[in-house]
Amino acid sequence: MKLRKVTAASATVFALALTATACGGDNSTGGGSGSDGGKTITVGIKFDQPGLGQKTPQGYAGFDVDVATYVAKKLGYKADQIEWKEAKSADRETMLKRGDVDFIAATYSITPERQQSVDFAGPYLLAHQDVLVRADDNKIKSPKDLNNAKLCSVTGSTSAQNVKDKLAPKAQLQPYPTYSACLPGLQNGAVDALTTDDSILAGYAAQSQFKGKFKLGGFKLTNENYGIGVKKGSDLKDKINKALEAMVADGAWQKAVDKNLGPANYKNEPAPKIGEIKS
Amino acid sequence: MFDFLKDYDLLGAFWTTVQLAVLSAVGSLIWGTLLAAMRVGPVPLMRGFGTAYVNIVRNIPLTVIILFTSLGLNQTLGVSLGADDVETINFRLSVLGLILYTSSFVCEALRSGINTVPVGQAEAARAIGLNFRQVLGLVVLPQAFRSSVVPLANVLIALIKNTTVAAAIGVAEAAVLMKEMIENEAQLLLISAIIAFGFVILTLPTGLFLGWVGKKVAVKR
Amino acid sequence: MSSVLYDAQGPRAKRRNVLLTVVFLVAVAALLWWVIGTLKDKGQLEWALWQPFVHTEAWSTYIWPGLQNTLKAAALAVIIAMPLGAVLGIARLSDHVWVRVPAAVVVEFFRSIPVLVLMIFGLALFAEYTNVTSDDRPLYAVVTGLVLYNASVLAEIVRAGILSLPKGQSEAAMAIGLRKGQLMRLVLLPQAVTAMLPAIVSQLVVIVKDTALGGAVLTYSELLSSANTMSGYYGANIIASFTVVAVIFIALNFALTSFASWLERRLRRAKKSTGAVVGANDAEIAGTAGTGAGGTV
Numbered sequence: 001m002k003l004r005k006v007t008a009a010s011a012t013v014f015a016l017a018l019t020a021t022a023c024g025g026d027n028s029t030g031g032g033s034g035s036d037g038g039k040t041i042t043v044g045i046k047f048d049q050p051g052l053g054q055k056t057p058q059g060y061a062g063f064d065v066d067v068a069t070y071v072a073k074k075l076g077y078k079a080d081q082i083e084w085k086e087a088k089s090a091d092r093e094t095m096l097k098r099g100d101v102d103f104i105a106a107t108y109s110i111t112p113e114r115q116q117s118v119d120f121a122g123p124y125l126l127a128h129q130d131v132l133v134r135a136d137d138n139k140i141k142s143p144k145d146l147n148n149a150k151l152c153s154v155t156g157s158t159s160a161q162n163v164k165d166k167l168a169p170k171a172q173l174q175p176y177p178t179y180s181a182c183l184p185g186l187q188n189g190a191v192d193a194l195t196t197d198d199s200i201l202a203g204y205a206a207q208s209q210f211k212g213k214f215k216l217g218g219f220k221l222t223n224e225n226y227g228i229g230v231k232k233g234s235d236l237k238d239k240i241n242k243a244l245e246a247m248v249a250d251g252a253w254q255k256a257v258d259k260n261l262g263p264a265n266y267k268n269e270p271a272p273k274i275g276e277i278k279s
Numbered sequence: 280m281f282d283f284l285k286d287y288d289l290l291g292a293f294w295t296t297v298q299l300a301v302l303s304a305v306g307s308l309i310w311g312t313l314l315a316a317m318r319v320g321p322v323p324l325m326r327g328f329g330t331a332y333v334n335i336v337r338n339i340p341l342t343v344i345i346l347f348t349s350l351g352l353n354q355t356l357g358v359s360l361g362a363d364d365v366e367t368i369n370f371r372l373s374v375l376g377l378i379l380y381t382s383s384f385v386c387e388a389l390r391s392g393i394n395t396v397p398v399g400q401a402e403a404a405r406a407i408g409l410n411f412r413q414v415l416g417l418v419v420l421p422q423a424f425r426s427s428v429v430p431l432a433n434v435l436i437a438l439i440k441n442t443t444v445a446a447a448i449g450v451a452e453a454a455v456l457m458k459e460m461i462e463n464e465a466q467l468l469l470i471s472a473i474i475a476f477g478f479v480i481l482t483l484p485t486g487l488f489l490g491w492v493g494k495k496v497a498v499k500r
Numbered sequence: 501m502s503s504v505l506y507d508a509q510g511p512r513a514k515r516r517n518v519l520l521t522v523v524f525l526v527a528v529a530a531l532l533w534w535v536i537g538t539l540k541d542k543g544q545l546e547w548a549l550w551q552p553f554v555h556t557e558a559w560s561t562y563i564w565p566g567l568q569n570t571l572k573a574a575a576l577a578v579i580i581a582m583p584l585g586a587v588l589g590i591a592r593l594s595d596h597v598w599v600r601v602p603a604a605v606v607v608e609f610f611r612s613i614p615v616l617v618l619m620i621f622g623l624a625l626f627a628e629y630t631n632v633t634s635d636d637r638p639l640y641a642v643v644t645g646l647v648l649y650n651a652s653v654l655a656e657i658v659r660a661g662i663l664s665l666p667k668g669q670s671e672a673a674m675a676i677g678l679r680k681g682q683l684m685r686l687v688l689l690p691q692a693v694t695a696m697l698p699a700i701v702s703q704l705v706v707i708v709k710d711t712a713l714g715g716a717v718l719t720y721s722e723l724l725s726s727a728n729t730m731s732g733y734y735g736a737n738i739i740a741s742f743t744v745v746a747v748i749f750i751a752l753n754f755a756l757t758s759f760a761s762w763l764e765r766r767l768r769r770a771k772k773s774t775g776a777v778v779g780a781n782d783a784e785i786a787g788t789a790g791t792g793a794g795g796t797v
Contacts, residue, residue, distance in 0.1 A: 057557035185354030209735025340712035
């Protein structure tokens with residue numbers, strides 16, 4: 001008899017665990033159907049980049065988010081009709097190809113390789129690859145000083161590899177799952193520099209915790225033309241381009257830049273012209 | 280078909296895997312034995328420490344431990360284990376993380392081995408006037424090791440497989456190479472088969488050999 | 501057991517033990533002192549970094565959704581792996597060589613490959629050959645890896661559970677004319693399943709721990725990776741976030757481990773007559789009878 005009870009008890013526990021997780025699963029899955037016209041529009045953004053695209057307890061915030069919201073408004077969707085999805089760097093082309101999202105605004109640089117598989121509207125921001133160093137570190141004045149330096153980057157990101165291949169062959173790379181993991185080490189001197197786009201770095205440097213502790217190198221190592229990715233051949237491209245032009249024309253663009261990237265003392269490039277890709 | 284392999288350092292990656300495994304195995308055998316000694320020893324505080332250590336460490340994912348060695352020990356506390364360049368530091372940190380984790384399982388394997396030694400053995404040893412260190416070191420542990428060969432072999436095999444977790448902080452071992460190859464080559468099944476084969480070569484003979492050793496040295500009772 | 505290893509303590513042994521205790525305490529305290537002191541120096545103990553965790557928003561925005569995903573992957577893995585494991589385990593006991601050998605090969609193969617390798621393979625497989633969306637792909641990959649590995653571990657647990665039953669059970673069943681299928685279904689499995697419960701629950705601990713790989717190396721947004729997103733928002737409080745996540749893992753797994761050993765004690769007490777219980781620890785460290793490959797650390 002006792003045995004039965006034990007078995008029954010453990011069965012109940014299993015069942016409970018199951019229902020608990022089943023309830024939880026509902027809101028996170030079943031997203032991909034957002035693109036069926038009328039009601040909602042699905043937009044891919046980054047979830048973990050302060051100043052550009054970030055998941056916060058108050059909702060989603062950042063420059064990419066503001067641009068996407070503006071574009072969606074011009075396409076006829078209110079803010080609450082937008083469904084946000086995390087678009088991790090490695091997933092972006094696939095997400096567009098398969099129609100998981102309608103468009104992607106996620107620090108998405110326009111490159112010839114990517115243009116072969118997806119279409120880009122924009123660009124809407126011209127960023128540059130740069131380095132973030134300690135504010136009191138005067139050793140790294142030019143890209144060449146990165147030789148022998150320890151560079152922190154994100155697993156699978158090409159920016160650090162680019163620096164190593166082209167500018168500083170003796171640089172050492174420390175990969176982490178996320179940029180925020182680099183910051184304590186940068187602060188403590190375990191790594192010397194964090195490299196990626198200046199817009200992203202500015203977002204991190206602007207966090208209250210790090211005010212005055214880090215500075216941008218200002219090297220302009222590359223030109224990164226942020227575009228809005230859409231499915232190849234999609235008619236959304238022209239509509240989004242028009243929306244972006246309107247955003248720049250009515251001052252909303254500058255306001256979004258100031259609001260999201262301004263606190264970082266980030267000197268933005270003027271709004272790029274649609275279709276003008278700086279290489 | 281295998282042409283693309285010459286662009287990659289397959290042997291080098293598996294060599295890193297083997298180095299990680301061997302160094303961690305030696306380290307966790309030592310630290311795990313010490314922990315087991317603490318857990319059966321006469322000092323209450325050490326017993327408590329051993330128990331707490333094992334119960335905490337084996338309930339944390341190895342991934343968390345290894346990331347912690349890098350983010351906490353290295354990046355925040357400034358421990359670099361005597362190395363200068365990032366690659367060596369990460370390699371040593373991974374070995375440390377693997378030792379910290381695996382030793383809790385070594386400790387438990389040994390403790391179950393100690394439990395198979397008949398009480399009379401320890402009693403006889405004490406009767407002829409041996410102290411705790413001698414009872415454990417000369418009488419109980421040698422027999423415990425012999426009967427824990429098979430459980431320890433299982434821990435070793437798990438350790439060999441767990442070296443792949445070092446990928447989380449970028450140690451260039453077999454799993455990192457596999458990811459890299461899959462991203463660059465359209466040979467998914469072939470690449471996976473090669474990597475899987477590599478691990479089978481490392482683990483299966485180890486298991487069979489140590490299983491045979493275990494039978495050979497087992498104390499017949 | 502431990503008390504038979506040393507004599508009742510006389511005055512000298514007592515003094516030595518006190519000395520050892522003090523030395524050990526000083527060593528541990530010094531280590532803690534250094535860790536806490538350095539953390540404080542580096543500003544990692546500032547309240548601003550830890551303060552988010554006393555508010556519900558950090559839990560509801562980041563930690564709870566992450567924990568849900570961890571539990572979801574673990575639950576799916578165990579639910580799919582259990583029947584698969586049972587089939588493989590029973591197949592390994594088959595009288596037919598052509599069933600026994602392939603089952604053994606499958607089990608031994610998947611037990612000797614790291615879960616991470618299986619997960620990476622799964623991720624690429626789903627991307628290339630199926631139309632699972634990128635949202636679900638990491639989950640599918642994590643579950644696939646966990647299922648392939650744990651089904652083979654569970655197969656061994658099932659086999660050990662059935663082998664642990666006294667021979668008289670099958671002999672009696674055959675004597676009253678049950679066929680092989682009936683013997684397995686009516687006599688052996690029901691008893692074996694109860695005997696295996698503790699081992700299965702402790703296997704859950706291994707599964708929960710392995711989901712963290714999905715967060716660190718694939719892009720599955722489980723508990724560990726929620727720490728990453730979270731620290732991005734709360735001013736890179738990576739140490740604080742990781743500590744909180746580690747504590748959650750410890751609490752969850754400690755609960756599972758305690759449940760397993762409670763079950764085991766319960767079953768051992770209730771089942772003195774047949775004495776067949778596959779212990780929680782047996783599965784965790786000793787693996788199971790057989791070739792010795794595997795083990796579920």
